[in-house]
Amino acid sequence: MDNESQYSGYSYKSSHSRSSRKHRDRRDRHRSKSRDSSSRADKSVTIQAPGEPLLDAESTRGDDRDDNWGETTTVVTGTSEHSVSNEDLTRASKELEDSSPLECRRFAGPVLSGVLGLFALLTPLAFLLLPQLLWRDSLEPCGTPCEGLYVSLAFKLLVLLISSWALFLRPPRATLPRFFVFRCLLMALVFLFVASYWLFYGVRVLEPRERDYRGIVGYAVSLVDALLFIQYLALVLLEVRHLRPAFCLKVVRTTDGASRFYSVGHLSIQRAAVWVLDHYYTDFPVYNPALLNLPKSILSKKMSGFKVYSLGEENSTNNSTGQSRAMIAAAARRRDNSHNEYYYEEAEMDRRVRKRKARLVVAVEEAFTHIKRLQDDEAASSPKHPREVMDPREAAQAIFAPMARAMQKYLRTTRQQPYHSMESIIAHLQFCITHNMTPKAFLERYLAPGPTMQYQRENGSRGRQWTLVSEEPVTSALRQGLVFSLRRLDFALVVTVTPLPFLNLGEEFIDPKSHKFVMRLQSETSV
Amino acid sequence: QQRIEIHKLRDGDNLILGFSIGGGIDQDPSQNPFSEDKTDKGIYVTRVSKGGPAEVAGLRMGDKIMQVNGWDMTMVTHDQARKKLTKKNEDVVRLLVTRKSLENAVRQSMMQH
Numbered sequence: 001m002d003n004e005s006q007y008s009g010y011s012y013k014s015s016h017s018r019s020s021r022k023h024r025d026r027r028d029r030h031r032s033k034s035r036d037s038s039s040r041a042d043k044s045v046t047i048q049a050p051g052e053p054l055l056d057a058e059s060t061r062g063d064d065r066d067d068n069w070g071e072t073t074t075v076v077t078g079t080s081e082h083s084v085s086n087e088d089l090t091r092a093s094k095e096l097e098d099s100s101p102l103e104c105r106r107f108a109g110p111v112l113s114g115v116l117g118l119f120a121l122l123t124p125l126a127f128l129l130l131p132q133l134l135w136r137d138s139l140e141p142c143g144t145p146c147e148g149l150y151v152s153l154a155f156k157l158l159v160l161l162i163s164s165w166a167l168f169l170r171p172p173r174a175t176l177p178r179f180f181v182f183r184c185l186l187m188a189l190v191f192l193f194v195a196s197y198w199l200f201y202g203v204r205v206l207e208p209r210e211r212d213y214r215g216i217v218g219y220a221v222s223l224v225d226a227l228l229f230i231q232y233l234a235l236v237l238l239e240v241r242h243l244r245p246a247f248c249l250k251v252v253r254t255t256d257g258a259s260r261f262y263s264v265g266h267l268s269i270q271r272a273a274v275w276v277l278d279h280y281y282t283d284f285p286v287y288n289p290a291l292l293n294l295p296k297s298i299l300s301k302k303m304s305g306f307k308v309y310s311l312g313e314e315n316s317t318n319n320s321t322g323q324s325r326a327m328i329a330a331a332a333r334r335r336d337n338s339h340n341e342y343y344y345e346e347a348e349m350d351r352r353v354r355k356r357k358a359r360l361v362v363a364v365e366e367a368f369t370h371i372k373r374l375q376d377d378e379a380a381s382s383p384k385h386p387r388e389v390m391d392p393r394e395a396a397q398a399i400f401a402p403m404a405r406a407m408q409k410y411l412r413t414t415r416q417q418p419y420h421s422m423e424s425i426i427a428h429l430q431f432c433i434t435h436n437m438t439p440k441a442f443l444e445r446y447l448a449p450g451p452t453m454q455y456q457r458e459n460g461s462r463g464r465q466w467t468l469v470s471e472e473p474v475t476s477a478l479r480q481g482l483v484f485s486l487r488r489l490d491f492a493l494v495v496t497v498t499p500l501p502f503l504n505l506g507e508e509f510i511d512p513k514s515h516k517f518v519m520r521l522q523s524e525t526s527v
Numbered sequence: 528q529q530r531i532e533i534h535k536l537r538d539g540d541n542l543i544l545g546f547s548i549g550g551g552i553d554q555d556p557s558q559n560p561f562s563e564d565k566t567d568k569g570i571y572v573t574r575v576s577k578g579g580p581a582e583v584a585g586l587r588m589g590d591k592i593m594q595v596n597g598w599d600m601t602m603v604t605h606d607q608a609r610k611k612l613t614k615k616n617e618d619v620v621r622l623l624v625t626r627k628s629l630e631n632a633v634r635q636s637m638m639q640h
Contacts, residue, residue: 520555523605524573526547527612 113187120194120227124220127201131216135209142214149217156224163231174274178475182237190230197223242267247478248498251276255491258284269484270474276495285449287491290415356410363406364439367399396430419455528625533584535618545579546572546586551605561589570600570608594623
């Protein structure tokens, strides 16, 4: 019973994902527009990206969870996987209440623009149909030219529909703090166009009951043309302008200094922030808070052992800074051997990690030799060696036992044990066996810290909360020397913008026949 | 700088002087072991045969030949130098050579003043 309760506490992650599975369907069709102008006043605003907080709730829990699964569990029974403890239930219900107000806000922008788009698409059809419905008898008959215009109208509407679907109907990946200037501009433009067309139509066609039907059809075709051009404008403004690289962004993580350089085009600060975050999840190694600091034993020796006495002066009020400065200077002058200890401790740590890694590799290699993939023809014709046929999950569990201890020791040495539960290791082992991977391929996940995406959970209804901190309004464009930072609860990413240098490309033509060589001479003649 | 007069030795049909030269404007100056400045493309004496007329006349290995019978040797090709030294109708060649030890002595005497 003791073993099982430990295990189910450890499978908090897997049950957590199961209970909020229903949130997964709501994540489907969004758009990345947001008219949320409530946070317009302050400068520090929020970006939300879909996903789930990895370490927010768990970063403090890592220590008190029991890591002895390598020694205590030998066989995994089916019952403990499906048990949901009480605390999981309360946590799931709390998340349910948290997420619902955010969902509504995420939908406001896309719904509005969807309605506007639909209205704009249906307008030409309305222009055509209204005269037919209202005053069909008094319309002039219009033969072949009208039919030609009908065909062109139909095809243009089809093209508009398809390209709108391709360009705009994509699930948005982030909600931006301020509204997206270009999109709002385009939506305003569309609204203006359609409104002015309707106005003209209402005054000049509906009122006097215009009889020239061909003119009306031509008018509807011109509206569709205008919509196509607006879509071209949207394509250029929203997609193409950002493709050509113009700036180099340096992204540095504040806690451990991991840095990357990226090239982007002309973007506003908030869009550049979303772009950086996209690449953060796939490029940066995961942030492991356990790996950061120098051990206290090394650092604490520095400032001890000095007391400052002031002789004589009674009214020495402002001497505190002077005293501390004196202490620092004295401590610096004292012979400091902490760098020595740091060096030796690092070397020792390296050696320990390497030793554990060697044991792990050997154990895994040996474990993999225990199973073999069953070929199809062997299954039919082997009555003399009846072997138990297993599916991947059982095979994984069967060979997990011999390597469990070495794996657990290795993860503990490299401080990775919060990221890999026993369940996840068995799942990964099953995956590797199914795809015929070698032990080395199985181990690549554990030997090097992977990008943050690797440790994500699948459910992402609430999104990951990032805060964009900047001294400039976030809708302004990138320019040289701009610095903004993206903050999360326990670390931040600082982004610096530098423009890419202007390239002066010259030309030099080399005649292919001009490559000639001579031998170096050194002769000696006797005279 | 030293003036050396070598009397050629008649050996059958040839007139030999008893030394070998290296260098020239068409050669690679960086492989010259005797020159101080490795871009010097002048003609250097690379070998002096024992007992030959050159040794008798006082020519030493490593000497740089500046003139042969009045012809300048500092800007000639290897072949031109060879030709100037082996003219068939001359029995005596008068060389103007300079030697490293000579140069040092000259420099030292100049420094003393």
